[in-house]
Amino acid sequence: MTEGKIDLQKRGAIGEELIRVEHLKKHFGDLEVLKDVSQVIRRGQKVVLLGPSGSGKTTFLRCLNLLEQPTGGKIWFEGKEITAPDCDINRIRARMCMVFQQFNLFPHLSIRKNITLAPVKLKLKTKEEADADAERLLARVGLREKIDAYPRQLSGGQQQRIAIVRALAMNPDVMLFDEPTSALDPEMVGEVLSVMVELAREGMTMVVVTHEIGFAREVADHVVFMDDGYIVEEGTPEEVLLDPKKARTQDFLRKVLK
Amino acid sequence: MAEWFLQVQMKFILRITEWFQKMQAEFTLNFIAKDRWRLLLTGLGNTLLISLFAVLIGILIAVVVALVRSSWDTTNERLRPGFGKSVFSFFDRLCRLYITVIRGTPTVIQLMIMYYVIMTSTKNGVLVAIISFGINSGAYVAEIIRGGIMSIEKGQMEAGRSLGLNYTKTMWYIIAPQVLKAILPALANEFIVLLKETSISGYVAVMDLTYAGNRIRGATYSAFMPLIAVAIIYLVVVVGLTKLVGILERRLRQSDGR
Numbered sequence A: 001m002t003e004g005k006i007d008l009q010k011r012g013a014i015g016e017e018l019i020r021v022e023h024l025k026k027h028f029g030d031l032e033v034l035k036d037v038s039q040v041i042r043r044g045q046k047v048v049l050l051g052p053s054g055s056g057k058t059t060f061l062r063c064l065n066l067l068e069q070p071t072g073g074k075i076w077f078e079g080k081e082i083t084a085p086d087c088d089i090n091r092i093r094a095r096m097c098m099v100f101q102q103f104n105l106f107p108h109l110s111i112r113k114n115i116t117l118a119p120v121k122l123k124l125k126t127k128e129e130a131d132a133d134a135e136r137l138l139a140r141v142g143l144r145e146k147i148d149a150y151p152r153q154l155s156g157g158q159q160q161r162i163a164i165v166r167a168l169a170m171n172p173d174v175m176l177f178d179e180p181t182s183a184l185d186p187e188m189v190g191e192v193l194s195v196m197v198e199l200a201r202e203g204m205t206m207v208v209v210t211h212e213i214g215f216a217r218e219v220a221d222h223v224v225f226m227d228d229g230y231i232v233e234e235g236t237p238e239e240v241l242l243d244p245k246k247a248r249t250q251d252f253l254r255k256v257l258k
Numbered sequence B: 001m002a003e004w005f006l007q008v009q010m011k012f013i014l015r016i017t018e019w020f021q022k023m024q025a026e027f028t029l030n031f032i033a034k035d036r037w038r039l040l041l042t043g044l045g046n047t048l049l050i051s052l053f054a055v056l057i058g059i060l061i062a063v064v065v066a067l068v069r070s071s072w073d074t075t076n077e078r079l080r081p082g083f084g085k086s087v088f089s090f091f092d093r094l095c096r097l098y099i100t101v102i103r104g105t106p107t108v109i110q111l112m113i114m115y116y117v118i119m120t121s122t123k124n125g126v127l128v129a130i131i132s133f134g135i136n137s138g139a140y141v142a143e144i145i146r147g148g149i150m151s152i153e154k155g156q157m158e159a160g161r162s163l164g165l166n167y168t169k170t171m172w173y174i175i176a177p178q179v180l181k182a183i184l185p186a187l188a189n190e191f192i193v194l195l196k197e198t199s200i201s202g203y204v205a206v207m208d209l210t211y212a213g214n215r216i217r218g219a220t221y222s223a224f225m226p227l228i229a230v231a232i233i234y235l236v237v238v239v240g241l242t243k244l245v246g247i248l249e250r251r252l253r254q255s256d257g258r
C-alpha cells in the first residue's frame, strides 16, 4: 500500500499553526456576509464548517485563499500575512488547494492534463514526474483507466474524485473543500467521502464545508457552526454535534438530522 | 401535322443554337478578349488579401478590446478606487466608444474617411482597405470574443487561480482554448461577412473582385456575364469556406470527447 500512498510531503510539524484568521469581515455591497470571524487551523487538523444556507461558509473558505478579497481583518499562512498587499498570493494558493462543489474540471483537457497542468506550468514537477504522480494518484482513487478520458465522459462522482486528485497533485499543505458532495447523486456521495476519509487518515490538513454530519462525526477534530456571519459555536464533534449549547446550533442539527 | 411539329422543333433548336452562340461571343468578349479574365483574377487576389489581413488585424485589436472590456466588467466592483482604477476605467470607456462608433457608422463611410481624410498621404488603396476593414472588423470580433469569455463558467477561472496559476496563465491555458472553441464558428462567419463587405473597396479605387467585374462591364457594355461571373466567384469562395468551418467544428467537437 505504501506505493499508492498519497505523498504527504511534510513541511512542518503536526499541530503547528498553519492558518490564522483574525476578525475577518466581508461584505458584498451593503450585504455583510462575514461580520467577525476568527479561527486558527493547525497542521494535520480537520475542520468541518457547518451552518445554514447563506451563513457565510463558502465566503469564509474563499477568503482563506483570497478568491474573495476580505473587507476587514487579517489572515496569516505559516506566519506570513497573506492579506498584506505585497504577498504573492499565487505561491500561497499553490499550497492550499480547493475542491469545488461543481468540480470545475477543465472540459477541454484530458484527465491527465487536468491533473498535470498546474504542477508542470508552475515548474513544481517535470512533465514525467507529473505524469507518474497523476497515474499513481488516479490508481489510488480507482480511476487509473480514465487517464485519457475527458471530464464530460465521467460521472459526477468520478469527476469530483479527479478534482481531488488534481488538488492533491499540487502536494498542498491544506485542502479546502466546499460542499464537495452536494452536487452529486446520492449513490455517488459515498465514493467521494471515502476518498476524503482516507486523506484525513493520512494526516492531510482539511477545511471542509459540508452538510454530511456523519462525515463530520467520523473525521473532524474541530467542528465550527456558523450563522449569520459569525461563529456561533465551535469545539470537538462530541461537544458541537452531540451536546450543542446554543439554541441556533440545536435548531440547525435537528433540521439536518431529520 | 407531323410537318408542323418538325417545323416547331427546328425553330426551337435554332433558337438554342443562336443563344449558345451569343453566349459564347459574350463570354469571349468579356473574359477572353484583351485577357480580361486577368482583371477578375487580380480582383479576387485583392479581395482575399484584404479580407485575410483585415481579419488578422481585427482579431489583434479585438483580443485587446475584449480583454479590457471583460476584465473591467468582472473586476471593477472589487478594485479599490485609485489611480490604477481610473486608468483602467478610461481604457474601458475608450473601448466602448470604439465599438459604438464602428458599429454605428456605415463601413463604406469609414473606408472613405480613412482614404480621403486620415491616410491621405498614401495612394496604396489596398493598404488603406486592409487597415480600415481591420479596424471595422475588430469591433465586431471584440464583441464575439467578449461574449465567448463571458460564456465560460466563472468556476474555470477560479479553479485555475486556486491552483496557483496567475491570471495570465489561467487565461492562456484554461480560458482561451475554451473561448476559441466556442467562438470559432462565429469568427469564421465574421470572416465570410467581411469578405463580402470588401466589395465596397472600389470606393477608394481598389481593384477588388467587384470593381474588376464593374471595369469589364464598363468596357464591354454587357452586364450579365461580368456580374454573374463575379457573383459565382464570391459564392464558390464562401461555400468553400463554410465547408472548411464545418470540418473544423467537427474536429473540435471530437477533441474533447463529445
Ligand SMILES: Nc1ncnc2c1ncn2[C@@H]1O[C@H](COP(=O)(O)OP(=O)(O)OP(=O)(O)O)[C@@H](O)[C@H]1O
Pocket: A028, A031, A033, A051, A052, A053, A054, A055, A056, A057, A058, A059, A060
Ligand atoms: N459574489 C457575491 N456577490 C454578492 N453576494 C454574494 C456573493 N457571494 C455570496 N453572496 C451572498 O453572501 C451570503 C453568504 O453566502 P455563502 O455562499 O458564503 O453562504 P453559504 O453559507 O456557503 O451558503 P450555502 O450553504 O447555501 O452554500 C449569501 O446571502 C449570498 O447570496
Ligand SMILES: [Mg+2]
Pocket: A057, A058, A059, A178, A179
Ligand atoms: Mg456555500
